[in-house]
Amino acid sequence: MTQLYSNELISLEKKIQNLEMTSSNCREFDLDFLYDLQRCKDWIIANNIKKVCLQFPDYLLYDVANVVKLFESALEMHVYVLGDTSYESCCVDYVAAAHINADGIVHFGSTCFSKPVEVIPTLLVHEKSKFDLDKLFNAFADQFHADTCGDVSVILDTPFIYKKEQMRLIKDIHQDITLHGLDEEDINVENRRVLYVGDNNRKLMIFNQLYKPKELFYYNNSNPEYVQAYAMDLKAIKRRSYLREVIKDSKTVGIIMGTVSVKNYKVIMHRMIKLCRLHGKKHYLISVGKPTVAKLANYPELDVYVLIGCPMNDIFDSRDYYKPIVTPHDVETALNPNAAGVRYHDLTSLAENNDDLNNISVNVCDVSLLSGTVRTVEEVQPDENTNDTIISLRQDGSVALQYKDGHLSSRTWKGLEQNIGKTEVELASEGRKGIASGYETEPK
Known part of the structure; x- marks a missing residue:
């Protein structure tokens, strides 16, 4: 256990x-x-x-x-x-x-x-973290001059939202600056320079890919004397490109239900299923609570996992899993040629564009950039009456598999089942005695 x-x-x-x-x-x-x-x-x-x-x-x-x-x-x-x-x-x-x-x-x-x-x-x-407002104001003045800061927006991460009223002093000095907390829903920073105040680097990365400001700067407590320009991690960009090729090469995809509290998670699940079917890929729905290496290792037949869940999950950066774990955005950019307008980790935008999959054209033949071999796609007509394959973990830890065909149907072990009413009733009998190295009933 x-x-x-x-x-x-x-x-x-x-x-x-x-x-x-x-x-x-x-x-x-x-x-x-x-x-x-x-x-x-x-x-x-x-x-x-x-x-x-x-x-x-x-x-x-x-x-x-x-x-x-x-x-x-x-x-x-x-x-x-x-x-x-x-x-x-x-x-x-x-x-x-x-x-x-x-x-x-x-x-x-x-x-x-x-x-x-x-x-x-x-x-x-929200949580609360201390930071020096005077140092922030000085760093802001050094980076953004009074005559060139008309297009600047200041975004406060959740630990610093409690300082929002005091931060309005910047607006008193520079009236054209906009001030937002990260918990606001109407943030619009397109064609604007942004100063992000926060210590969470993953939030900073997601903010940049989600809202796409013209320029992004950040300020945090680790270096309180300066405002620094943000640059995308080249390794992260290369890995995303690699994962897109892995998705294209895959034959079987595991769709992990990593949340039931995020809006539109069911819509995204059906969207991932539809994309897999359009590209001739077998899909399996997996619900095991919090994914761990041991849980997902039970399914070595799957080529790649797509996790529908919180964007702050550090599982996307983990190298401990036996098979790659990707985001719905990665699947979109890999399998949907019309995914240019889809925002990173934005399940809402994916759900709103759910009808665009009816008009996509699938490349029947192309070349893999990983193996150099020719990829062929079998045209599969989606069957809405087909029961989805479901893999789940019961409360007692046993694995339950439900499927009709595919790779997992050839398994000899298909989970622990009670088989109530299917086994013959027998009287209890005396078992073996002794220790494993030599039971009493074994020959000497």
């Missing part, structure tokens, strides 16, 4: 790293301010919530006991803690909250770019 979970040493190292990261920032704040207790209390009372869940990321678990005491004393009711999320801690865990029929969730900590399905009322309380 331990193989079904993450490596203990990796989990321990991750916990220590996050505690060190937050000890210098979060612990300097008062708990009332850090967790917005008054705002949470007002929201719970205003929405008449009787059963509320508090969701914490791993690096804030050391505050759980104190925060729960403050909540229960202020609300005079019991609260529930979600400490181990079903998928990523930056996404709201509606699955765990539904187990106790919660009617409200308060999410603490880092949040991502995903748009939630909002099946349960949710309040987001």
Whole structure:
């Protein structure tokens, strides 16, 4: 059973790293301010919530006991803690909250770019990190001169949104500057220069690919004296190009359901299935909770995995898995010739363009840039009545496979089944005695 979970040493190292990261920032704040207790209390009372869940990321678990005491004393009711999320801690865990029929969730900590399905009322309380406003203003003045900053937008990452009112001093000096928090939905920075204030490099990369500003600069606490220009990692660009060729070469694709809390995840799932069918690729739906190396190693027949989930998942950068793991955007750019307008990691834009697949033309023959061989595509007419292949992991850890044909149908082992009513009933009989090196019934 331990193989079904993450490596203990990796989990321990991750916990220590996050505690060190937050000890210098979060612990300097008062708990009332850090967790917005008054705002949470007002929201719970205003929405008449009787059963509320508090969701914490791993690096804030050391505050759980104190925060729960403050909540229960202020609300005079019991609260529930979600400490181990079903998928990523930056996404709201509606699955765990539904187990106790919660009617409200308060999410603490880092949040991502995903748009939630909002099946349960949710309040987001962003994490908070300290930074020196004077140093930021000085660095801003050095990079952007007063007569050339009319097209500059300042974007605050979620740990610094609480400083937004104080940041308006920049707008008082330079009135043409726009100021946004990363949690806003109406961010438009096309044809503008952007100063991104934040410490999360992955968020910075996704922001650049998602919003595509004219120029991108960033400021963080690791180098508070300067504003630095952002440049795409050449290794990341090469890897994305390589993965697109892997997708084109693949014959079998595993579609991993890595979330049920992100909006339009079902639409994207059906879109990935349709693209696979148009290109003659066999697909399998996989639902195993949090993907791990041990879980996905059960399916060596698959050539590549596409993970439908949170863009902040670090699994995309991992090299531990036996087969490559790609994003829906990678599949789009590899298999859809009309994918130029699709934004990176934007499931909403993919869902809105769901009808464009009816007009794409598939290249029946081309050459692989990896192997140098000729790729042929068999024309497959999508059959809407065909039952999708499903691979799932049960609560007891056994693997359940459901399929009608394809590579996995030739397996001799097809999962642990109880076969209730299919086996002959027999009386219990005495078994072997002794130890493995020599049972009593074995010949001497």
